[in-house]
Amino acid sequence: MPDYAQIEQEFLNEQRSLNAYDQALSLLGWDARTGAPRKGVEERSEVVGALAAELFARKTSGHLKDMSQHLLEPEAAEQVSAVARRAAEETLVDVERMERLPRNEYQAFTTLTSKTESYWEEAKASGDFESFRPYLEEIVAYQRRFADYLGYEAHPYDALLHDFEPGMTVSTLDDTFSKLRDGLLPLVEQVKAAPARPDTSFLHAHVPKDRQRAFSEHVLRQMTYDFDAGRLDEAVHPFAVGLNHNDVRVTTKYDEHDFRTAVFGTIHEGGHALYEQNLGTDLAGTILADGASMGIHESQSLFWENFVARTRSFWENNYGKLQELSGGQFQHVALDDFYFAVNSVEPSLIRIEADEMTYSLHIILRYELEKALIEGSLQVKDLPEAWNEKMKQYLGVLPSNHAEGVLQDVHWAGGAFGYFPSYALGYIYAAQFQQAIVRDLPAFDDLVASGDLAPIRHWLTERVHQHGRMKRPAEIVTAATGEGTNPEPLLAHLSHKYQSLYRWS
Amino acid sequence: MPDYAQIEQEFLNEQRSLNAYDQALSLLGWDARTGAPRKGVEERSEVVGALAAELFARKTSGHLKDMSQHLLEPEAAEQVSAVARRAAEETLVDVERMERLPRNEYQAFTTLTSKTESYWEEAKASGDFESFRPYLEEIVAYQRRFADYLGYEAHPYDALLHDFEPGMTVSTLDDTFSKLRDGLLPLVEQVKAAPARPDTSFLHAHVPKDRQRAFSEHVLRQMTYDFDAGRLDEAVHPFAVGLNHNDVRVTTKYDEHDFRTAVFGTIHEGGHALYEQNLGTDLAGTILADGASMGIHESQSLFWENFVARTRSFWENNYGKLQELSGGQFQHVALDDFYFAVNSVEPSLIRIEADEMTYSLHIILRYELEKALIEGSLQVKDLPEAWNEKMKQYLGVLPSNHAEGVLQDVHWAGGAFGYFPSYALGYIYAAQFQQAIVRDLPAFDDLVASGDLAPIRHWLTERVHQHGRMKRPAEIVTAATGEGTNPEPLLAHLSHKYQSLYRWS
Structure with missing residues (x-):
């Protein structure tokens, strides 16, 4: 039988490390929207892209999935905390969704959308939809492909709803x-x-x-x-x-x-x-x-x-x-x-x-x-x-x-x-x-x-x-x-x- | 002969990725000193610690050193840009210094100093050196050990000067x-x-x-x-x-x-x-x-x-x-x-x-x-x-x-x-x-x-x-x-x- 206490500890350490990346990305997002210098938009999107890529790589490395699966084994129930079990459950769902998205496309999408918010701000300032249209077309094309990668039963939009309202259709x-x-x-x-x-x-x-x-x-x-x-x-x-x-x-x-x-x-x-x-x-x-x-x-x-x-x-x-x-x-x-x-x-x-x-x-x-x-x-x-x-x-x-x-x-x-x-x-x-x-x-x-x-x-x-x-x-x-x-x-x-x-x- | 153009490209990509971590850490530092919430100090130091650990791991993985060494080979001189050569040179010096610092001690030190600035602020506010003394003792002890790890000829302080004024003694x-x-x-x-x-x-x-x-x-x-x-x-x-x-x-x-x-x-x-x-x-x-x-x-x-x-x-x-x-x-x-x-x-x-x-x-x-x-x-x-x-x-x-x-x-x-x-x-x-x-x-x-x-x-x-x-x-x-x-x-x-x-x- 696996050493569940050991797996739980390692799993929670990895959660904390992933959480650190999330926190850094949240701060970058806050900063971008509260007064970060206008000219830095390209460089900032590279930083976001690099951190998001690493986060994606670690979530889909297989190790996180393995640990999550172990913690969800019936025999683990008595030895593992409810928090770790539920975290493993949610992690598994997320990881399985991420695995379906090709890494290079996900990274390109993240880099794209870290820039497009600024482009949109400019387009909005001038009311010029046409200047923003190519970016929105790119974003929609990504979303349509992502829906296909993620899979759905009745409607491709169901695949996208999950990230915001799990279970909604x-x-x-x-x-x-x-x-x-x-x-x-x-x-x-x-x-x-x-x-x-x-x-x-x-x-x-x-x-x-x-x-x-x-x-x-x-x-x-x-x-x-x-x-x-x-x-x-x-x-x-x-x-x-x-x-x-x-x-x-x-x-x-x-x-x-x-x-x-x-x-x-x-x-x-x-x-x-x-x-x-x-x-x-x-x-x-x-x-x-x-x-x-x-x-x-x-x-x-x-x-x-x-x-x-x-x-x-x-x-x-x-x-x-x-x-x-x-x-x-x-x-x-x-x-x-x-x-x-x-x-x-x-x-x-x-x-x-x-x-x-x-x-x-x-x-x-x-x-x-x-x-x-x-x-x-x-x-x-x-x-x-x-x-x-x-x-x-x-x-x-x-x-x-x-x-x-x-x-x-x-x-x-x-x-x-x-x-x-x-x-x-x-x-x-x-x-x-x-x-x-x-x-x-x-x-x-x-x-x-x-x-x-x-x-x-x-x-x-x-x-x-x-x-x-x-x-x-x-x-x-x-x-x-x-x-x-x-x-x-x-x-x-x-x-x-x-x-x-x-x-x- | 190695494909120097290929190595240069890969080396510069890795430089950009490492630079992204540096930028994220700089932003965390700026944020901590311009109004980040007081209660978040522990969590923030964990984030800094996690990113710094990853940066340290990637710098000391051996791959960066290998690439740097290749780019500095005499045969590379004609095929590699002056920027890449000089970057390789500076990288190699830095990596060799980092290799001498045990990873766990470096991470513990980074985590410690991301907290101690706040502790010092409190100590300074009350003028209470004694409350800050244990932290400073810890920091000095780290620095003395780091000087020994880094090595020096005449004086341990020479080893520390390099990070601020290379070549100074x-x-x-x-x-x-x-x-x-x-x-x-x-x-x-x-x-x-x-x-x-x-x-x-x-x-x-x-x-x-x-x-x-x-x-x-x-x-x-x-x-x-x-x-x-x-x-x-x-x-x-x-x-x-x-x-x-x-x-x-x-x-x-x-x-x-x-x-x-x-x-x-x-x-x-x-x-x-x-x-x-x-x-x-x-x-x-x-x-x-x-x-x-x-x-x-x-x-x-x-x-x-x-x-x-x-x-x-x-x-x-x-x-x-x-x-x-x-x-x-x-x-x-x-x-x-x-x-x-x-x-x-x-x-x-x-x-x-x-x-x-x-x-x-x-x-x-x-x-x-x-x-x-x-x-x-x-x-x-x-x-x-x-x-x-x-x-x-x-x-x-x-x-x-x-x-x-x-x-x-x-x-x-x-x-x-x-x-x-x-x-x-x-x-x-x-x-x-x-x-x-x-x-x-x-x-x-x-x-x-x-x-x-x-x-x-x-x-x-x-x-x-x-x-x-x-x-x-x-x-x-x-x-x-x-x-x-x-x-x-x-x-x-x-x-x-x-x-x-x-x-x-």
Whole structure:
């Protein structure tokens, strides 16, 4: 019988070493997006390429797979820790997927996408899709080949979904998203026809960047974000990144004529960051020290953004602080008017600025386009037109240029196909978690209104954060809420909240 | 006969890959010193340890050595580029040194020193040498063992000097530094006894950080520093770091009650940065894309700091800008008084705040202490007392606590023994370069006075920057100045400048 204790030790050492590469790559990514010098883009992509190649080589060397297989042998069960077993299981799935991708193609793809984010930034700045098209064509061609290499049963897009939402399929998404869309479109019509309209003029009052930054820090602290294990920076396209649970960084963007960008953006990324800061310390340095899926990750950011920060209770507590920091800008705006305004629904062009009602429609649009690109029923050259058509159909608006249309998101430039659906799944999960929290913590509204958010964060840590990848997404949702993926709580929440705000009958 | 073209290609690919690791490590170092979260120190040191271990393993795998040896065979001379040959030569020296260090000890040392900088920061904050002593003892013990592993002829400290100033020895330093010290001590006495005294009271006028930052940026631009290939950040202990010639970062520190800290600090680091930004592009990705030595590197920072920014000509051009940015703070201070004040000589406690006259005495003190620690004639426990004694002897001042004494510098905490002498060598080289530039560009003062610093930077790029490690330090100095290392130009410069300022006869 193999010496399982010895194998476990060696396996965990290798996990820590692989994790070190992941951390270095995360730092390179953070740096590239928070102010790394423009001219260094080529050299930086070579560095990323070299580290990613080494990581790929070590993951596919055979040794990691051997160790994982040994740890999963039935006889190992009694001698090996649950963490090592589960890490071996996840490692094996990942390694087997990587083995299917030819090493040179994977490296070339990584090098490509480390450059294309910058090219996309330039294309977006000028609204010039054609200058970016060749790169996107290359990326889509890679993704289509990768889907074939990875293999699938029903649809090539299924092969790509795994990296973001393990177990998810086109078949399930088509069903879930059609239910969601069928529920959303009538709600949007209700809003359009509703008698009440928020006054949103004051939302564009000038609030200096340093005041906004102070408010962002205040709210992150209230959320229990630990600044000794993180930092807050600026980025054109905000994100959060966890190198490890003691180094989880938030970025945000300040618009001096729309404080909502930073406030809700910071809270959103802060929700991601709380997940990473509160991963179980027993998982540190293993493949399990990560979110269970992108959808679960997004459920955390959206929970804080929509079910905490967009509530009346939250602003009961924080409106005074905002007024104070903004130098009395909103002195003459009543709390109820403020609350209505920051929840105004308006079908619009930009996903990241969309309200919680129409947001998922942006996602469903992208999901359908991605699926078509990957199955080959849509060509990249026809993408801008397809984009605009769907915008009109789902949201009733039309971009005047590609910067506010097909070029608006970084995801495709980074090669992340299959990622977008996670956002809508995140909305669905977040609403399910909210329903369950209120069951467990009936004083939820009072806690939010008093700024005592720790019990809420503890609930999330216990049910979600600490488990990392120890549990699968579906297990987490089921254990926390008592049911599987279900869009009904989200639709019920939206219907209830907005009927009350917009006063339709 | 081996296929030299093939070996050259493979060798250069491996150089690029090793360079990628160096760049990742440089970024980790930059990050750790510009605001990385406090709690992440342990995890970060593991990442550094893992990458450094891989780099060490690849350098000492035998393959790199084999390739280097092949490229240096006489028959290869005609088929292999000069860059590849010289890179092979430098690689072979480095590899042979690394082979002498046991891998596990090297990795443990790297892991240790990635933590000890933070421990030192804490010790310095509280002035508590005893809390830091065990770490320093560990570091010194490593360095003493490393000296033995590396081997030496006359003195163990010679073995450590190589990493900073290849070819330099205790015997040469003892000679050069004694000449320098014998020249400096009487000059300091002249200053002390001189009739003139600068009024320095206005140096502590309040200048807000953002104004100082604007002035720092202004001066860096004037020096031809390329912000598209760099950035300016804050650090407790300022430094410059070049990931590659397109990504060279400067850090500085703002003291709102002493603008000199940022002005001269930024220019100093800017001098380092200009070296790295102007390395020959043909050297990119090789071991040669680096300074020829720490002494040559320091000559560049000190050239800009002392021979450009501490001249009257420089302030003829920039004093108005400083007055404007500081909100008219120095409106009533005449240019000559300002110039005298920023060149005031005052034996003091802190090396990085020392004037150009007394600076080298701080270095000679450290050199003597390091040498004693490494040869074993001084114990770490006795270091604070030895420090204080020498401070009294050379500078006539005594630290009131260890923060302004033995704990003031980061170098020992980072394990850099043998580094300090480079600073004094940098002064010596900088004065030699200055003498040669004035010979080639007689209008030097006018160029500085008109803010046209490009011709000066071009001279330095042609003679120094572009060569990287293609040439050895001594070759660079000799080719540029027509003579070897010589402390006389520095002593002549100091004597001339300060006799004129302090008006002794």
